[in-house]
Amino acid sequence: MIDVEQEIIRAHRAEWARVVAALTRRFGDLDIAEEAAAEAFATAVQRWRADGVPPNPGAWLTTTASRKAIDRIRRENKRDDRHREAQMLHDSSPPAPAGAVDDDRLRLIFTCCHPALAPQTRVALTLRMVGGLTVPEIARAFLVAEGAMEQRITRAKAKIRAARIPYRVPSAEDLPVRLPGVLAVLYLVFNEGYLATGPGTDPVRHELTAEAIRLTRLVRALLPADGEVAGLLALMLLIEARRAARVSAGGELVALDEQDRGAWDTGLIAEGHRLVRERLAAGVAPGRYQILAAINAVHTSAPDIRYTDWSQILALYDQFIRLDPSPIVALNRAIAVAELDGPQVALATVDRLEPRLAGYHAYHATRADLLRRLGRGHEARAAYDRAIELAGNTAETAYLIRRRDQLR
The missing domain is CATH 1.25.40.10 (Tetratricopeptide repeat domain)
Incomplete structure (x- = not known):
């Protein structure tokens, strides 16, 4: 028998960002996309309990959210605009060009990291709209109160509306300017998966770490010469390599000094080390992600905790x-x-x-x-x-x- 409550939780984790991305691309409004997605999930709680979980929960949520968005647009727009909005239901025109970024979710992350917003604000907004993280999870990532984070996200959406910041597919020229915010989003999404902060979630959320790595690989393909992109990918791989050894069979976190290093993924470690070596050979001053990757490379180079080169780690932390x-x-x-x-x-x-x-x-x-x-x-x-x-x-x-x- 399917546990409806658990199915709704799983659907939220898996589908939230995809639904928001689809609606934002279609309607060009982040606020409408998020509210319509939230209404769709609220409807799912009621309908699925009564009717059962549909065969394709993701499609059901996307369709329901699209209808909610159209209903809201029709209510809010003037009479002269209703015919244009109604056509969205039966729009057969080809989709807008993808621009420099082909992946729907990555495109939306670049779009949300708009330079008109303050750096921390754009990261928080993107984590909520695209990453699917809850406000409490984002607040814990920034070490601020939940109420303060809620206000920050609300103000960001209000600024987008007031300044009429357009939803626009980023061009290749936009990518470098928006890159720091994108990398911060991917890093925080990975961190939430690596060590989930919510009391009601699995301690390690592999779907988040895997998605963060996938998206970072795509960013590297777009910007192969950027050192921080390579550094972030190396960092993620070296941390993900230890995932199988991080939680015991009894559900307890296993500290680094107690982990079975034979359970580490040697393939991921080798790839991470190769990226770190490439950045060192480049002879360019490293950024934060490159330094963190180098620290993790030192940890994963030691066959036993006793052989860890702490002097090198301290030198990297000094840097x-x-x-x-x-x-x-x-x-x-x-x-x-x-x-x-x-x-x-x-x-x-x-x-x-x-x-x-x-x-x-x-x-x-x-x-x-x-x-x-x-x-x-x-x-x-x-x-x-x-x-x-x-x-x-x-x-x-x-x-x-x-x-x-x-x-x-």
């Missing part, structure tokens, strides 16, 4: 923090410092980050581990408790609980 002096980069750098200079030195760095990372679970998890290594069990337990309270990933929560309960 990274000059490029991006953010508290999260500083937190990750402190982990390498702990391996070279000891947990006491690293803890001093981590404690200075507390004002900016107090609501970030990884901050408390890192601090808990350092306190544990220093034998400060009572403080470590309190830090683990706070990390568990903030963590949304079920596998990570299970790991943190086990580590806390191992304290004496």
Whole structure:
């Protein structure tokens, strides 16, 4: 017997972005596309419970959403415009040219990353409209409150309407300007799949990581000379290579130092290493994704955690923090410092980050581990408790609980 609730959840994950992309391309309005898609999914909740899940859920949702969009356009437009909008139901004209980007979803990502919007705003909007991520998931990615993120996305859509920013298929000349936003979207979609933040989702969402890799490969085909595109692809491949070893059979996150490295995908690692070597040979100053890829290349080069070249990792983080002096980069750098200079030195760095990372679970998890290594069990337990309270990933929560309960 089909579980209708689970089928609706699966359909939302798989079809949301496709439905929004199809409607935006057809009607030229992101706001209408999203609202029509949301109405279609709301209708599915009611109809599928009563009538059962249709044979082709995606087609059902697209058709229903298209009708919802047309109904709304007809209601909002003036009488003189109704005949033009009604023709959309029976429009037999050929589709608009695809422009420089053939893939529907990637085209919409480039379209949403419009330079008229602030960088973080365009990324957040695109994650919602195209990536299919929920507002809570996007808020956690940006480390902001859900209400603030909801307002940010709402303001972005309002600006698009007020400034009459057109839905336009990007030309080849548009791609480099919009590329940083596109890469940020793909990176955050991959991260949500790599370590899902929602408490009601699978701990690892392979459909998101696979789609992010697919789209990044397409971007690389469009811009083969761009170092950051190659770096992002290498980063994704080197992380994805470890997926089979990241969650135990019991559903608990497996830390890097405990993973079975024999379960890593050697093909993905080889491809990732090749891309990193190509960028090093280019002799060009690396960007953030190239540095992150190089860090992961060092990790995946070690046959055992004991042979990890932490001095090289720290040197890469030193380079990274000059490029991006953010508290999260500083937190990750402190982990390498702990391996070279000891947990006491690293803890001093981590404690200075507390004002900016107090609501970030990884901050408390890192601090808990350092306190544990220093034998400060009572403080470590309190830090683990706070990390568990903030963590949304079920596998990570299970790991943190086990580590806390191992304290004496």
